[in-house]
Amino acid sequence: MPLHSVSVAGVVVRDDGRVLAIRRADNGTWEPPGGVLELDERPEDGAVREVLEETGIRVSVERLTGVYKNMSRGVVALVFRCRPLDGVERTSAESMAVEWLTPEEVEQRMREVYAVRVLDALDSTFAPHLRAHDGHHLLETA
Secondary structure: OOOOOOEEEEEEEEEOOEEEEEEEOOOEEEEOOEEEEOOOOHHHHHHHHHHHHOOOEEEEEEEEEEEEEOOOOOEEEEEEEEEEEEOOOEEEOOOEEEEEEOOHHHHHEHHHHHHHHHHHOOOOOOEEEEEEOOOOOOOOOO
């Protein structure tokens, strides 16, 4: 029986509408901060931990905004909209850059599968989005 991996990400939105993003150290792509959920960790706590570890920003979770499955790798990502509480932006072993991007910059810099997570979190709809992708592009819904 195949196993799935669960990851979490935080879309951190400032009052001016800018979104916290990292440029990953391993592959240079821009993404919302996040990573693999620990076995003994609640999803919201994992998102808070990952954002702090990768960016230096402490956040509070507002709500789940999407569930995304990478069909080729079996990774399910839970994405939470967060608000910044305090901290100073800094890079980590996992991030070569940390910046606050506008929604337009998100669309320009991030791959479709990551940009959609941010844009879904900025959407005023309160129901979480459910999407599948192949690692690069969204897949059509059935």
